[in-house]
Amino acid sequence: MTAMLISTIPDTADPAGLPLEEQTYRRLRQALMEGVFAPGDKLSIRRIAEALGTSPMPARTALRRLAAEQAVDVMPSGTAIVPRLTRAAFQEMAAIRAALEPLAIRLAAPRLTAPALQQLQALLDEHAAARASSQPEDFLRVDRDFLFALYRAAGAPTLLGMIEALWLRRGPLFWEARWVLMARPAEAAHRHAQILAALQRGDGEAAAGELETEITAATGFLLAEMRFAGDPPPGGLAALPGKRRAAR
Incomplete structure (x- = not known):
């Protein structure tokens, strides 16, 4: 390092x-x-x-x-x-996230105040600005700040700790993929606007569903775009000594 x-x-x-x-x-x-x-x-x-x-x-x-x-x-x-995840480990982690993180939003929804919703809107605006200025580090930071503002609002410290543990393993992969993630069309990048709109009308269940969709879509995208531990070599070459030498 x-x-x-x-x-x-x-x-x-x-x-x-x-x-x-x-x-x-x-x-x-x-x-x-x-x-x-x-x-x-x-x-x-x-x-x-x-x-x-x-x-x-x-x-x-x-x-x-x-x-x-x-x-x-x-x-x-x-x-x-810092470990490199296998595809199976990443898929397992994403499945757990898709269960726990929407639960945090369901718990947070009735606890959100008007100032909290205003803060979420400000983060949403900041996220758009980071994309427009091609700042992938800020893009990821604001994504994290938006979601964890909701997770903390749930008032469930055990659940928050479990989510943080998942993000410990998520963080390095998403950092490596930051440019790839930011290059996605804005409408596919995340569902934060839809999440916030649902929360503003008091529909925590819809907001949770939007986050589950976001996690599932990002998982599928990264599985298609990124290399994971144990993946075959680029170009589909079998891991045979002769072929490894030929690739040098």
Whole structure:
């Protein structure tokens, strides 16, 4: 992993008073959710400690916790690798998301205030601006902010934690696919306008259905456009020694 990636780890997840180990864990966890790291990136204890201004111990502890959440794979040397999902793992994750995230919207719908709906509209406008200015990083960030504003509004901390765990594994793949995702036609990119319209009329069930459609459509799109762990080599060549040599 490059020093540039390390330096972009956000510092917004550092509530005052938390132990240094917890702060380090939260910052790395947030970075994975936000797509700071791509599949295959290496997260060395030394570089993380240097970037965050800590000793190696908090970085080591954070990586072990993330490995327990299946967010990273830790090598014997202590270096962690952001895993690349298989197609089957991605499909399983998407199926779980399509069940849990619409549930969060159903729970959030009756709790949304007028100011909360106004905030969602502002995020929707910001999302359109990010697309228009060809800023895929902002495009993904606002997508995440819109959805998590709803998930937090559900007032269901256990459900929120489960969704965050799924996004830990989702984040790196979506970061890798950011340009591909943003290149989709606007009407296919997401269903946030439809979700918000349903919420504005108080129809949480319709809003949940729109999100399920969005997750299913994005899953199908990425399955068609992206390579996953275990996929055959480009061009359909069989993984035979002779053919591998011929491809060099």
